[in-house]
Amino acid sequence: MRLSDHFANFPAAVLAGISPANPLRRLARVAGYAVLRLGGHVFQPIRNPEQLRGAVWLYVVSANNYEALKFVKDARPDAVLLAGQGKQIGRYGGVVNRLSLRRKILYYWQYPAALVGLYRQVGGRALRFFDLVFYAIGYYEVYRRALRHYRPQAVIFANDHNDDARALLLACRAEGVPTAYVQHASVSTNFPPLGFDLSLLEGQDALDKYRLCGPVRGRVELVGMPKADAFLSQRNTAPRVRRVAVACNLLDELPALADTLAYLLRELPDLVFTLRPHPGDRRDFTALRQALPPLHWSDPQQENVFEFLQQHDALVAADTSTHLEATLLNVASVYYRFSPTPTLADYYGYAAHGLSEWAPALPELAAALARLAQHKPLDLYRRAAYYNATLGTPNEGHSRALALRRLGEWLAATAPAA
Structure with missing residues (x-):
């Protein structure tokens, strides 16, 4: 999405807040990220209050994501809310578990080749947003390692397009970890194709738009908006x-x-x-x-x-x-x-x-x-x-129960045989 026409046409002031127009300022941001984030992660220990091994992971990238998935945590003792190390989750930042990103720095040798490859695909846009490419490096490799170490039962997402969420989704596919998606806000036709094993969408609007994004992977259920119940x-x-x-x-x-x-x-x-x-x-x-x-x-x-x-x-x-x-x-x-x-x-x-x-x-x-x-x-x-499939039906106001039922059935079906 960051290298698309849609993103490039954002207002200049908005783009400058995400990626400065001045290349020297972008370079300064990259340097700051390398020193403060990558370097800081190396010396910051991770002490999670909950057990991640074998759990159902609820991966969040924002406060809105947290609120969209909290109902699953409340209903399932085997579920844990977690985010990447250092990810800003607003007022919930102190109560989510963290996946260590200490090893992310080890994969930056790939950055030059990644930038060259992207340049061949999208031209000068890769250089305009070289800072965003830099930030994304290493997530996939670190998350594959985490999945092999903790072997979660499944990973449930509320975001399908941020760089770290996409990296974890691809890592789950590579490691054979089942994935599910709970829509947390309205979607657009600029999103990536729907690529989860189970997708719980709010209504027909979301499904129609995802069909325009590309092939729809996995099973889709329309469950309304759980957070509105x-x-x-x-x-x-x-x-x-x-x-x-x-x-x-x-x-x-x-x-x-x-x-x-x-x-x-x-x-x-x-x-x-x-x-x-x-x-x-x-x-x-x-x-x-x-x-x-x-x-x-x-x-x-x-x-x-x-x-x-x-x-x-x-x-x-x-x-x-x-x-x-x-x-x-x-x-x-x-x-x-x-x-x-x-x-x-x-x-x-x-x-x-x-x-x-x-x-x-x-x-x-x-x-x-x-x-x-x-x-x-x-x-x-x-x-x-x-936009909300349960409106006017017996399930109106009961989207949480419906979503939990669908998730429970899916988790039971994907659980390894004893």
Whole structure:
């Protein structure tokens, strides 16, 4: 994905945060990674509180991944949550087990050949993102070694495209370890082909998109959204919008976001607006806080997205799966691009499939919210049926139990004979 046209067309400011445009700055980052991360791992001992040998591994790469797989850990005493050494998991960083990456440094002799090979495949893009290639080196070899050492019963993922998750998936195939995938957020047609032995997807939307990504490997089950179960019985029944949630991520540039919020606060003074950055957003919002005192704030490190949405009647956001989560709670969803980028317009297809209302410009956005402030329908959640297979069925609100049943059956079938 990092070497695709889609990634290369991200806004310049977003790309600079991932991989600096200046090659000297990229080189400095590589040097810092080599000294602080690779060198630091060598001298950092790993002491896991749980036994990894023979367990069911729940591999996470973010706080969202943790929340998506925690229900499996709660239900199965043989399951352990784990991440790579040094991986940032937000507020859950201290409670996940770690896979040692001390030996990762031993495989960097492959880097020149890898860079040359990628250059032959994708041209100058390999050099533009030589830092991202550098970070990915060694995961596969280290994870193969870990799999041989611990022999987990299976590995369950909630991410299918990060470099370390892809490396572990390929290592599992090489070592014959069964793999499963629990979808944790909406997917796009830019993702890699679905490549797990068992994939638990939320709904038909995800399956249709994965079929466009390439051949679908293994068994697929549509189980709804397990992380939403506890909240589906608490849908928003307010007949009018009074509190508006605004969600942003790294694709949303701060100046454009500030202009949007200033406009809405001025045009709709009777509504309360709350901004929630993405949990992985490390940008400095101090200037925005000072410029817009009436704006409320949500700390994504302290409350999850459903807790946040429960306090609001409408959502304004660009390309984020928060639109789906809002609609499931009967929170009115309005799609608005703070920073217009034609290649990313309606990235998840929410507007195209009628899940969200699309406001193409600020006047239309204000008009949509003003209309919702007069009347908000009580059946908005029905729009999510294409995305959540259990909606309107006896399994609605019971996706966890359904997912656990499917995982249990699969694990029993893949267990080695006694």
